[in-house]
Amino acid sequence: MTVTDALLAPVLAADARRPLITFYDDATGERLEFSGETLANWVAKTANLLRDECDVEPGTQVTVALPAHWQKAVALLGAWWCGAHVVEAGAAAVALVDAEHLDATADLVVGFSLDAFGRPLAELPADAVDYASEVRMHGDHFTPDPVAGADPALGTHSVDDLVERSRRRAAALGYGADTRLLSTADWPVSADGGLVDGLLAVLAGGGSLVQVRHADLSALDRRAEAERCTARFD
DSSP: OHHHHHHHHHHHHHHHEEEEEEEEEETEEEEEEEHHHHHHHHHHHHHHHHHHHHHTTOOOEEEOOSSHHHHHHHHHHHHHHOOEEEESSEEEEEEEEEEGGGGGEEEEEEEEOTTTTTTOOOOOOSSSSEEEHHHHHHHHHOOOOOOOOOSSEEEEEEHHHHHHHHHHHHHHHHHHHTTTEEEEEOOOOOSSSHIIIIIIIHHHHHEEEEEESOOOOOGHHHHHHTTTEEEEOO
16 A cells, blocks of 8 residues: 555545645735545546656655645655655655756756646746646546555654654644644655655544645734634644
8 A cells, every 4th residue: 555545545535525734825815725536636647647757656655845835745745655765865766846946967857837827837847747747637547556555654763653643743743534724834755744744644643734825924813713713843
C-alpha cells in the first residue's frame, strides 16, 4: 500500500464530500476549498502525469521545491501514489518546482505556476513540463503499481515508517475526525516538522486543514472563527 492509499483512502471512505483542504493566500486574496473527492481527483491527475509523461515509478527519486500550498499536497501525494522516493535535497530524476527553482538539478523538471486560474508559467525552460498545462488532460482515477512497506518514501524513511510516524503524530497532537486545523506553517520536505504535523498527521487523523500562505496575522483569529477551526499550527 502506498503512502497515499494509507493516508487518503480512510478519509475518502469516511466522507469524501466534506472539506479536506481549504487554502488561502492572503497576498492574492485566494480562497480555494477541496473536498476529499476533489483533492483525490487532483492527486490522481498528478499521479497519471508523473507516471505517463515523467516515467515516475516505484523507487524513482523525486524532489519537491514548492511552498506550503494545496498544489504541494497534490504533488507529494501524487508522487507517493506512483511509489516515488521523495528526497529532501540534491539531484533527482524528477523535480517538481515553482518559478524560483526552475534551475533544479534533475533529469526532468516539472514547473508549477501555482496560479489560481491554472495559467502556465510565463518562462519555462524548453525541456521542462508545465504542470498547469498538462495535468488537466490526465484522468482523475489512478491505479498504483504495487509498493512494499519497506520501500523508501521520504528521505531515509520507508513507506511504513512515514505512515506510522504520521499516525503517531496525529495521536500525540490530538488530531481526529473533528479536527479542523488552521496552519501558517511551511512544509519542508522532511519527516520531521511541518510536513508531518501540518499535513500528513491531519490526514492520518481524519481531520481537515485550513492552510494560509502569506498570512495576514491580524486576520487569523477571525479566520479561525469563520472556518470553525479547532486547532492552530504556526
